[in-house]
Amino acid sequence: MLESEIEKTLIIEVKKRGGMALKFISPNLAGVPDRMILMDDGKMAFAELKAPGKKLRPLQIKRKAQLESLGFNVYCIDSKEQIGEILDAIEKR
DSSP: OOHHHHHHHHHHHHHHTTOEEEEOOOTTOTTOOSEEEEEGGGEEEEEEEOOTTOOOOHHHHHHHHHHHHTTOEEEEEOSGGGHHHHHHHHHHO
16 A cells, blocks of 8 residues: 555545645755644644555654654554544544
């Protein structure tokens, strides 16, 4: 399965729940997560999409830690099966 297939599923599932999965691009800061997930009531998280079994690169691990130190949740998603559980967790926050 390709990373792009997982990303498309994430976008669809977030929309079904009334949220937005925005592409996150930071021209001056490499290694940021792929998507910002915005849900009702101001709930937000970041998601890095990977092909099944692929791991975060060292710079991505650093950015994840930086965002988490600011209080944001950052998820690494490498399968379609993870998406529902992750969205549930974001909505419960």
